[in-house]
Amino acid sequence: MGREDVLDQAERRTAAAVARRYYLDGESKVDIAADLGLSRFKVARLLDQAKRSGMVRIEVVEPVDDAVLELAAQVRDRWGLRECWVVPDSDAPQQDVGRAAGELLGRLLGPQDVLGMPWSRSGHAMVDALTTLPRVPVVQLSGAAATTPVDSSTVDIVRRASRIAGGGRQVFFAPLVMPDAEAAEAVRRDVAVRDTLGAASTVTVAMVGVGAWAPGESTIHDLVDDAAREKVAAAGAVGEIAGVFFDDRGRLVQTSVSRRVIALSGEQLSAIPTVLASCHQPARAPALAAAVRGGLVTALVVTAEVAEALLELSP
Template identity: 30%
Template structure:
């Protein structure tokens, strides 16, 4: 582009985007044809002179989504803006995007396997009544709370199912047992075994991830102490998925703890046709990177900063 065309394209863009002039009006002002004005506007956008930002909370970052799909091999990616928000507001924005995605998912899953936690509870609240016709929901990991603060597992499953005019099948077990013998006895129970079988054959999965620190839902629910989580971090844990702590490569960090954890195995998520991970916030960058890197989801719903952290991680790995 010549210097004259560059200056004209900037002036045309100013008139079009800041003065709200039509292309015909710009043509009259600059003494150009309407066709020439359209070409200048296109050149201005292609040259990076124009930056358009959609600031609605439900707006998505489509270029970042496209890069995530291309670079990581995800079948789909949904990325919301992180600009100006953090904490609970960012989690709410991401949960809304997950609810929107779930509502538009085709084919509609007949059975949806879900985990539990603060993020999925938020998703259940954002889903509209009648979001799908007759989806049955099944818990894929234990969620009977050990205290009153985080007892959302059953409520989450029931809410998602009722809003889809379906039924909820709950897993009547804590997430983690103190003794292996107790866990084996519970999973040997016919009713519990039936729920786990249903979970392994679900049409799609929806889960989130927990950070490996004192703010983990597993700590909040009374399953683990902060000291136990610190020990898991020392062993390489970056977070948990369906109650199972993984390292940066998606491997289980504590086999003994994992054996006492009730729920489907991680390999089931890796083999799934549709496994939707909903993850937001800077404290979950490491676990989000591990999940994508190790193929634990096919769809990622996240925020822009987390998406960029995943892309940067992939670039580092590719250049090493």
């Protein structure tokens, strides 16, 4: 955001009044200018700045099938979610879910919030489709996966989101999973890592992915060896969010891999008031359900197929 887009307090009040009269009351720029003693060019500039600052948000809402809305309401009510959006099944479910997640994230965030984002494929898809966010700071919640199916790191995701939000960011450079607990502890002592993960305690809204503990269904599962995978499963973990493991009731599970992960703690995740997860893979529905049971996830964006799978499970 350039200096010409920054409004002082008086200009913000004037811009709000101009925007309200133009967009909500349908008054013309000429009439507003004449009534407020401004030039038409000044009115046009204030309207443009109101949009750039996030004071005004314009969206085109595509018609949604009533059956999809009903499905979303059923999942929301059954699972006690703050929000649930269902995207109709399509040929590009990841992109469609990512686009919807970005829209819902913008609605969940207010100017007082702090946004947190770990690495996830769903987070990448969401940022890829993101066009607007309120002016909030963004905090990185995990290190970067060494091998991912998309050309994007956690730092890249946070940087892109923060450029759109314009509220600053806290990032660090570190892998998501270290070879052992000692190496992970050494990385956590790095000032940038320590301070950024400490700032995870200030996060009020997080956008996360939920991984099921199975091949191809969790980034961390695919990064560790068979022995580590077996130990995590033996500990009772059915899924993870940024390396925070949980069982089928959504209770936090500490594993040998937990000590190797560079990410926020389970306690920090549990303390975030609003956690939005998106999912287009029906195979992850049981892990997603477990995360909701435990209160680790409070809002969802899913495909119709995933929504139907959630309705077949017990809260």
